[in-house]
Amino acid sequence: MSADDLPETRVPPTDLTEAEVTERMAAVALEASTCPRCDLALTRNKVVFGAGNPHTPLVFVGEGPGENEDATGEPFVGRAGKLLDKALAANQMSRKHIYICNTVKCRPTIVEGSRVRNRPPSAGEMDACRPWLLQQLDLIRPCVIVCLGAPAANTIIHKGFKMTQERGKFFESPYAETALAAFHPAYVLRLHGDAYETAFASLVNDIAAARDKAIELKRARSERPVPASDLAPTANASDVTPEAVAEPTQLSLFEE
Numbered sequence: 558m559s560a561d562d563l564p565e566t567r568v569p570p571t572d573l574t575e576a577e578v579t580e581r582m583a584a585v586a587l588e589a590s591t592c593p594r595c596d597l598a599l600t601r602n603k604v605v606f607g608a609g610n611p612h613t614p615l616v617f618v619g620e621g622p623g624e625n626e627d628a629t630g631e632p633f634v635g636r637a638g639k640l641l642d643k644a645l646a647a648n649q650m651s652r653k654h655i656y657i658c659n660t661v662k663c664r665p666t667i668v669e670g671s672r673v674r675n676r677p678p679s680a681g682e683m684d685a686c687r688p689w690l691l692q693q694l695d696l697i698r699p700c701v702i703v704c705l706g707a708p709a710a711n712t713i714i715h716k717g718f719k720m721t722q723e724r725g726k727f728f729e730s731p732y733a734e735t736a737l738a739a740f741h742p743a744y745v746l747r748l749h750g751d752a753y754e755t756a757f758a759s760l761v762n763d764i765a766a767a768r769d770k771a772i773e774l775k776r777a778r779s780e781r782p783v784p785a786s787d788l789a790p791t792a793n794a795s796d797v798t799p800e801a802v803a804e805p806t807q808l809s810l811f812e813e
């Protein structure tokens with residue numbers, strides 16, 4: 558492959574070494590851990606900065622932390638996170654292959670009677686939190702971003718994103734070479750029967766497409782062929798149910 562064959566790369570790979578990326582990410586996380594930029598700071602227990610592999614070409618961006626994430630400081634550790642893990646496993650992936658974070662790093666809540674419930678982040682909260690997300694993406698320089706749900710797609714892809722029409726398609730994004738939106742696992746969990754199976758299959762398929770694109774774009778970046786053994790087979794979504802998924806086996810998916 559010659560340089561002329563490479564796709565146009567709007568987000569060049571970082572010049573930093575992996576050790577430098579790790580170190581800088583930890584420094585940004587430390588700074589974010591005391592963030593006062595919006596009122597979510599007043600009610601949060603922990604800032605949920607992000608987790609996973611900061612050297613991956615594939616970043617997932619969710620909406621915002623829920624109760625379990627707020628308690629632990631880790632993203633996607635509740636029921637939605639467990640479903641996401643199943644969708645990753647159906648694609649021979651685990652959290653080791655991705656970096657995952659949210660549009661806002663603190664839990665948005667609403668008090669209803671005696672109950673504290675999750676709510677979507679407001680535009681102002683997302684704006685206040687954007688500098689943290691941008692620093693994360695700037696350090697990782699992902700090839701592909703998967704936006705989980707509309708709020709992330711509105712931030713990363715374009716405002717007014719329509720999940721029904723635009724989900725599963727690749728879009729230009731200033732933050733990665735390409736980005737697509739997939740159903741948020743929490744949305745899938747609210748469905749039942751066939752609707753649930755169909756939405757889960759879409760999530761699996763969209764992750765498969767993102768993974769394949771990340772392999773392709775990373776290979777183009779490095780100008781070195783990825784060994785065939787590193788290319789995980791594409792999941793056939795019709796064969797996948799949340800109950801019948803494989804354990805991750807391709808830990809070298811994105812390695813050279």
Ligand code: URA
Nearest residue numbers: 619620621622632633
């Ligand atoms: N939902 C999200 O969007 N993010 C999390 O971290 C957990 C649930």
